[in-house]
Amino acid sequence: MDLGGPRGRGSRAHGASLRAGPRGDGRRGRVRGRVTPARRGRAVGRTTTALLPLLLVMLVGGCVYYPTVEDVGGVRLLPEHGRVVRNGDGALFFVDINSTGMFEDAIVRVETPIAKRTQLLTQTGEPLTKITVPPTALMRLHPGGERVALSELTRELKAGEVVIVTLFLEKSGALGVVSTVE
Secondary structure (H helix, E strand, C coil): CCCCCCCCCCCCCCCCCCCCCCCCCCCCCCCCCCCCCCCHHHHHHHHHHHHHHHHHHHHHHCCCCCCCHHHHCCCCEEEEEEEEEEECCEEEEEEEEEECCCCCEEEEEEEECCEEEEEEECCCCCECCCEEECCCEEEEECCCCCEEEEEEECCCCCCCCEEEEEEEECCCEEEEEEEEEC
16 A cells, blocks of 8 residues: 655645654664654653652762771771790790771681691680670780780791781681781
């Protein structure tokens, strides 16, 4: 069925925005775009209405709050001044642990390649099952307080040597401490 071409003149002429054929080179089997004349005033209103939610999302998306470490909480531990002090046939391990988190943690175990056996000790030398690390504080393992004893050493330690001592914490997991031998 032949509908004929668009009429360009006369009383029965088609509007100026009606095309005679499809856009492009005509290889696609469908007509793209509007077949009827567009109403210019309404198209602008529709575009504005369609863009308004997008603009609101972009505006609200720009209002982002990035929390600080104190806001998030969690356990944040930073070991400082790790040292291994030779003590007869064994050694003692001391460290300063800076906790910046909002929750406490606990040292439950210690491992190092230089000792077959490690033990958490109190001030009086009694064994402990765990050493609590308080939140937002500096906790010290020192000679007059809680400390870690390293026994059954695998080799002789030399002053100035650097060893890694791994602390295993309840919440944070393994934490390696670079320590110098004194």
